[in-house]
Amino acid sequence: MRITNNMMVANTVRNLNSNLERLSKAQQQISSENKISLPSDDPVVATKAITYRSYVAQTEQYQNNVESAQSWQDTTDDALSDLSDVVKSLRELVVQASSDTNTTSDLADIKTQVESLQESAVDILNTSYAGRYIFGGYETSEEPYSVVSTSVGDKVTYKGDYLSIGAAMDASLSDSDITNFCTSNTAYDSSSADESIKYNIDFGTSVTVNTEGQDVTGSGLDSLFDTFSKVLLGLDGDTSYKTYGEISGITTGTYAAADLSGINDDTTLTVTVNGTDYTIDNDTLQTLSASSTITDTADLLGNAVDDDGNKLSSVVAITNDGSGITMTSLSAENTSSIKITVEGTSAANVESVFGLTSDVTTGTSAKGVTTTTFELTDLLDDIDSNLNTISTAQTTLGSRMDYVDTVSERLATQKTNYKSLMSDNENVDVAEAYTEYTSAESVYDAALSVGASVIQKTLVDYLA
Amino acid sequence: MNSTFTGLNIATSGLYTATANLLVTSTNISNVDTEGYSQKVATQQAVGPAAVYSGSYVGSGSEVTSIDRVRNEYLDKKYWEENSTLGELQTKSDTLTDDVEGILGDTDDTTFSTALTDFYSTLETLETDASDDSVRETVVTGAETVCDYLNTYSAKLSELRESLNSQVSSTVDQINSYASQIADLNTQIRQAAASGASTSDLEDRRTLLLDELSSLTDVTVTETTVGTLADGSDDAVLSVSVNGSTLINGGTAKQLECKQDSDGMYQITWADSGDSFEPASGELKAYLDLRDGDGTDPDYKGVVYYQNQLDEYASTFASAFNTVHDAGYDLNGDLGTDFFVASDGSTTITAANISVSSTIENDPDKIAASSSSDTSESENDENLLNLVALCEGDTMFGTCSAIDAWSAIIATLGISAEHAETMASKQSSYVDTIDTRRTSVSGVSTNEETANLTKYQEAYSASAQVVSMWNSLYETTIGMVDE
Numbered sequence: 001m002r003i004t005n006n007m008m009v010a011n012t013v014r015n016l017n018s019n020l021e022r023l024s025k026a027q028q029q030i031s032s033e034n035k036i037s038l039p040s041d042d043p044v045v046a047t048k049a050i051t052y053r054s055y056v057a058q059t060e061q062y063q064n065n066v067e068s069a070q071s072w073q074d075t076t077d078d079a080l081s082d083l084s085d086v087v088k089s090l091r092e093l094v095v096q097a098s099s100d101t102n103t104t105s106d107l108a109d110i111k112t113q114v115e116s117l118q119e120s121a122v123d124i125l126n127t128s129y130a131g132r133y134i135f136g137g138y139e140t141s142e143e144p145y146s147v148v149s150t151s152v153g154d155k156v157t158y159k160g161d162y163l164s165i166g167a168a169m170d171a172s173l174s175d176s177d178i179t180n181f182c183t184s185n186t187a188y189d190s191s192s193a194d195e196s197i198k199y200n201i202d203f204g205t206s207v208t209v210n211t212e213g214q215d216v217t218g219s220g221l222d223s224l225f226d227t228f229s230k231v232l233l234g235l236d237g238d239t240s241y242k243t244y245g246e247i248s249g250i251t252t253g254t255y256a257a258a259d260l261s262g263i264n265d266d267t268t269l270t271v272t273v274n275g276t277d278y279t280i281d282n283d284t285l286q287t288l289s290a291s292s293t294i295t296d297t298a299d300l301l302g303n304a305v306d307d308d309g310n311k312l313s314s315v316v317a318i319t320n321d322g323s324g325i326t327m328t329s330l331s332a333e334n335t336s337s338i339k340i341t342v343e344g345t346s347a348a349n350v351e352s353v354f355g356l357t358s359d360v361t362t363g364t365s366a367k368g369v370t371t372t373t374f375e376l377t378d379l380l381d382d383i384d385s386n387l388n389t390i391s392t393a394q395t396t397l398g399s400r401m402d403y404v405d406t407v408s409e410r411l412a413t414q415k416t417n418y419k420s421l422m423s424d425n426e427n428v429d430v431a432e433a434y435t436e437y438t439s440a441e442s443v444y445d446a447a448l449s450v451g452a453s454v455i456q457k458t459l460v461d462y463l464a
Numbered sequence: 465m466n467s468t469f470t471g472l473n474i475a476t477s478g479l480y481t482a483t484a485n486l487l488v489t490s491t492n493i494s495n496v497d498t499e500g501y502s503q504k505v506a507t508q509q510a511v512g513p514a515a516v517y518s519g520s521y522v523g524s525g526s527e528v529t530s531i532d533r534v535r536n537e538y539l540d541k542k543y544w545e546e547n548s549t550l551g552e553l554q555t556k557s558d559t560l561t562d563d564v565e566g567i568l569g570d571t572d573d574t575t576f577s578t579a580l581t582d583f584y585s586t587l588e589t590l591e592t593d594a595s596d597d598s599v600r601e602t603v604v605t606g607a608e609t610v611c612d613y614l615n616t617y618s619a620k621l622s623e624l625r626e627s628l629n630s631q632v633s634s635t636v637d638q639i640n641s642y643a644s645q646i647a648d649l650n651t652q653i654r655q656a657a658a659s660g661a662s663t664s665d666l667e668d669r670r671t672l673l674l675d676e677l678s679s680l681t682d683v684t685v686t687e688t689t690v691g692t693l694a695d696g697s698d699d700a701v702l703s704v705s706v707n708g709s710t711l712i713n714g715g716t717a718k719q720l721e722c723k724q725d726s727d728g729m730y731q732i733t734w735a736d737s738g739d740s741f742e743p744a745s746g747e748l749k750a751y752l753d754l755r756d757g758d759g760t761d762p763d764y765k766g767v768v769y770y771q772n773q774l775d776e777y778a779s780t781f782a783s784a785f786n787t788v789h790d791a792g793y794d795l796n797g798d799l800g801t802d803f804f805v806a807s808d809g810s811t812t813i814t815a816a817n818i819s820v821s822s823t824i825e826n827d828p829d830k831i832a833a834s835s836s837s838d839t840s841e842s843e844n845d846e847n848l849l850n851l852v853a854l855c856e857g858d859t860m861f862g863t864c865s866a867i868d869a870w871s872a873i874i875a876t877l878g879i880s881a882e883h884a885e886t887m888a889s890k891q892s893s894y895v896d897t898i899d900t901r902r903t904s905v906s907g908v909s910t911n912e913e914t915a916n917l918t919k920y921q922e923a924y925s926a927s928a929q930v931v932s933m934w935n936s937l938y939e940t941t942i943g944m945v946d947e
Contacts, residue, residue: 001904002905003909004903004904004908004912005496005910005911006903006908010900010903011900038561038569039874039875040565040882042878043875043878043882044875046875046878047871047872047874050871051871053577054580054581054867057582057584058581058584058585058856061584061588062588064589064592065588065589065591069592130593132593132595136843137841137843138838138840138843138844139841140595141595141840141842142840160840195844198591198849199591200588200591203856206849210843458911459911460910460914463914
């Protein structure tokens, strides 16, 4: 091919340019320590870089959350230990007070100490961390616990509602006063949803950081403050106290049970009390007829038996007032429903006799005032169960704290891993880059010197 | 019998021929750096008989019959074809890497994906202290930054589109200018050929203009013979067509017009017929593809495609976030309102108008972190946890997270740009090869010309010697009769 000088020059310039490009790229990689400066340099590296960077940022954020969680939990743990100590001191005082050698002034002394212990307990439960009350569930802007004096004595409120509204009260108060107070004020409802404050501490992992007050003190008639009230009453010399609450189990509605007709061979009748079925066999059921009276039906029902042969009449009281039958469960505890179920082809008839429109019945429990006698030594069991509640709360908290610690270590490792992934992906190996740079430089040098010598010589130099 | 002074004539013709050759050589050497110059070659022929000797002829010297331009027409056509492809690819590559990647490029810490992860961090911090006003402020600021990035990207892409639009207009002007210049040269060449004058230099200039034009748009050059000239050579007319439509025919050049449509974008039409102008390749096509391409098959993924991607991104992000936010309650116990809104009041959120709702900006208490309307539950962060789960999980954009969706956009851009760069560089070396072959044929080689100088100088000296010899011969002859 015929070569002209201009072609040589153009060629040399072109090659020098491409060498310079290589040199410039190498130099840029060294000074920026990045393999790429634009996504088009290496799209795969670019997209992975975005992902890794976000992982690293998120891991760092999780580490921050872990620290906040740990601080909150540490504060809670300290508070629970302090509370535990308070209750243990209470126990000692009660032991001391139950000895026969105490004089009235000794008891008065002890009473003052118990009162101040109660104040300490309330203070501890009102601990705050960074301006938030830690035992208040979601309501962290106000103190959750406070002692208010009422017409029925000092009572403790939790988040505005009475913690143990029917708890031990002075036996000298009238029943009607107590009933009035308890029915016209709101009690704390322990069945409301959990108010757990959760922090995200890792990808897809969260932990509850708070402990709710009611899980520490209990609520209802067995709370810590109920115990305090009983102790204070006992130290006053009282031998009994009054409580307001359920005095019997559920009472069903009243069933009219006259004119039983339509019972045939496949009719079954079952009374379910708190999950246990009591049945009447079909022959006995068929003895009921149009001429039966309510009393017959009531007797019949009482003879319904469960699988073990226990009669229904042993767990419910069946009464009739001439126009209807009422069933009332005999135990005030553990009864949640009484249900009558009728099945069979004539079920509808029988149900209508019993006045049932559906076969589920839950009644309302009767409430009233109960007087209980006690001695100070009885209260030791109560105190122990309170201590148990606190220690259970502490154990739950402890296991959560361990979990957070484990995650914290894992996060540290994770962060290192992600950072090194990120670096492997994005950063150049400086040694490699420098080698590339020096080789590009030497190639450039060579091209320069060769190019220079080639484009200089022409025939003219030799003819002159 | 020949004439007495034939010998002198023969020798003299040799001198003239050598001089002519030297002239051509000098021209070549002085034009060695002229752009587009094709080397000239003198064609030398032996002149017809001067004397007859027993039926054999003795020639009467030499003469230079023509001075021709050395050019390979085939290579020229090939060059024009490939050059327009190069123009298109190079423009696309440059615009994608320098402009679009410059706007959206995401390879370090000062970019959109960092702003997004920072925003997520503020949400995570808020979940540890849902009632803290200063933390709520940071959430608002973080969100504002995210919106700012999207707004800026959108604005810059619109600016880029504007500048591509004006490039379209100026390229059309250039095409028009080249077309009329080429048409003028066509006329001049034809006239010169008809009058027998040399057309080499004019043709060189025309070829140069065609080189420039080919980079702007695809050209198909045809030379048709329409007759014969007085000296026997062909009367040729050159015509240039673009994608099947004639642009230049002999001395007439058609003009192109730019009209702005409702978006302000220039639409190109032929000035005489009003039909639209559709180039098949070249820089103009590249500008049009980049300006208008929305990526729907088989369209090119131009600026409009990336604008649409950004708009869709903003809209999906905002609506997914708003759905969860609106289900929660703020610190005042009110149901949450939209967190991201369109700043210009329109119903669809785009990358240009996405912004944080002003009610929330003015009162960060309105961030709906809680899951209940009970205002005493100041630490309730359940709705916030839902927001965080949405942002960091895999469902915000259908099957992937916001970061992944952004990654996908950058990946598409990076791959398109890389592809364009590779194609452009390959095409560039191919065009260089063709150009080298062209230069190989028509370029001036100083070595060759210098050698020729020596050759023709010697020829001249030789002829001069012959003249001298004939001179002394005539002297002798004349002296023979003079006594």
